[in-house]
Amino acid sequence: MIENLQAHWGFTIMPFGSAIPVAGLFGSAAHKEAVARLQWLISARGLGVLTGEVGCGKTVAVRAAADGLDASRHTLIYLPNPQVGVRGIHGAVATALGQAPRFHNATLIPQVEPALAAETDERNRPVILAIDESHLMSGDQLEAVRMLTNHDLDSRSPLTIVLIGQPALRRRLRVGDMAALDQRIQLRYHIPAPPLSLAEADGYIRRHLEHAGRSDTLFSDDAVRAIHAQARGLPRAINRLAITALLAAYTAAKTIVDESSARTAIREEATATD
Numbered sequence: 001m002i003e004n005l006q007a008h009w010g011f012t013i014m015p016f017g018s019a020i021p022v023a024g025l026f027g028s029a030a031h032k033e034a035v036a037r038l039q040w041l042i043s044a045r046g047l048g049v050l051t052g053e054v055g056c057g058k059t060v061a062v063r064a065a066a067d068g069l070d071a072s073r074h075t076l077i078y079l080p081n082p083q084v085g086v087r088g089i090h091g092a093v094a095t096a097l098g099q100a101p102r103f104h105n106a107t108l109i110p111q112v113e114p115a116l117a118a119e120t121d122e123r124n125r126p127v128i129l130a131i132d133e134s135h136l137m138s139g140d141q142l143e144a145v146r147m148l149t150n151h152d153l154d155s156r157s158p159l160t161i162v163l164i165g166q167p168a169l170r171r172r173l174r175v176g177d178m179a180a181l182d183q184r185i186q187l188r189y190h191i192p193a194p195p196l197s198l199a200e201a202d203g204y205i206r207r208h209l210e211h212a213g214r215s216d217t218l219f220s221d222d223a224v225r226a227i228h229a230q231a232r233g234l235p236r237a238i239n240r241l242a243i244t245a246l247l248a249a250y251t252a253a254k255t256i257v258d259e260s261s262a263r264t265a266i267r268e269e270a271t272a273t274d
Contacts, residue, residue, distance in 0.1 A: 008250050015212035015246075016239040022067040026207040028200045030191050031061055038065035038162065041187045042128055045120075047149055047161045049134075051170050052191030055236030058164050061191070062130050075119060075127045082137045086144045093129065093148075109147075116148070116158040127159035135165035139177060146181040194233025201228040204235065205242060219245070222259035230266045241265045 006014055025031070034050060038061060041048040052058050066076050077096045079089065090108045091101035097115045102108045119125050129148070131137070137145075149157040163169060170190065173182045196204055202224045209218055219227075223245060231237035242257075244265035249257045 005247060005250050009212075009218070009246065010214060012213035013211070014243075015208040015214075016242050018239075020208065020211055022064050024207065024211045025060065025064060026200070026204040028057075028196050028204065030195045031057055031064070034058075034061035034189055034191055035064045037187055037189045038062060039068070041162065042066070042069070042126070042160045044186060045126060045157050045160050046186035047145070047157065047163075047181075047184050048187030048189070049163045049165075049169060049173065049185055050187075050189055050191070051165055051167050052195065053193060053234060054166060055234040056191045056193075056195040057235045058191060059132055060235070062162060062164060066128065066130075069128075073125055075125055077127065077129045079129070079131045081133055082131050082141060083133075085138075086140050089131070089141060089144055089148075093127075096127075112148075113158075120158045128162070129159055130162040130164060132164045133166075134163035135167075135169040135172065137163075142173075142178060142181055146184060149184055194228075196228070196233040196235060196238070198225060198228050198233075201231075201233060201238060204238060208239075208242070217256070219257045219262075220259060223257050223262040226259055226262040226266060230269070241269065244268055 002014060034057075038048065038050065042065065050058050050061065069076070075096055077092055079092055082089070084092075087101075087105055087108060090105070090112045093112050094101040094108065094115060097112075097119055099111060099115055102111050116127060119127055131145075145161055145163070148159065149161065167190070170188070172178065173185070202221075205219055205224060205227075209215070219242070227238055227241045227245065231241055241262070242265075245257045245261045248264040249261040252261065254261065
């Protein structure tokens, strides 16, 4: 089916996937702002918090910010799910630094701290730790993150830490028991809603189609408008609806994705969530 769909539309690859290279990403205003702030944070070796709704492009922004780094001079550690406990966080850092994590926290934490210092100070190889879904982190994990930023009599951080999460993360960090961590945060950026305006959604769809081999107009203005409204400007939702609309137009033997095809996609999604 995918081969038929791809052949019908003349795609070299299927559009609206998550594997689009950074160079092919559409740079909305919110995306550019997030990337610029994250790049500053990496250079400052600080602690930052990036929040936004599900599917707004938080992880993509982190990927774009890290893309320009020299991989031979930086160590990027990405944790997609923080529900690995305190030991899981320290173990991931130890493993990324080429060490076999010790079993007990009492020995693992002292193992990680000098390893970070050596990576940063002796090898001049900055470490970036990005933790996704950080709104799910426990108090103990957040405290462990704070302790990781201690270095050189607490005068500077040995690594950059980016906590990525849903809006609940911002509220969690402002609770009284998180004051010590909250005071260390050097960057707070919340991707606004909607992350993509209507004009940006049109450019976003066109960019994905160009990456797939189609530079002409494939989605009508009315189709883009309907998809943007239903998706509330969220890139991930736009991807999902656009693929379904392509399928609906293909089934109807159309040569363009019109408003009717977009409405079909919207109805199917509504039915699936009922």
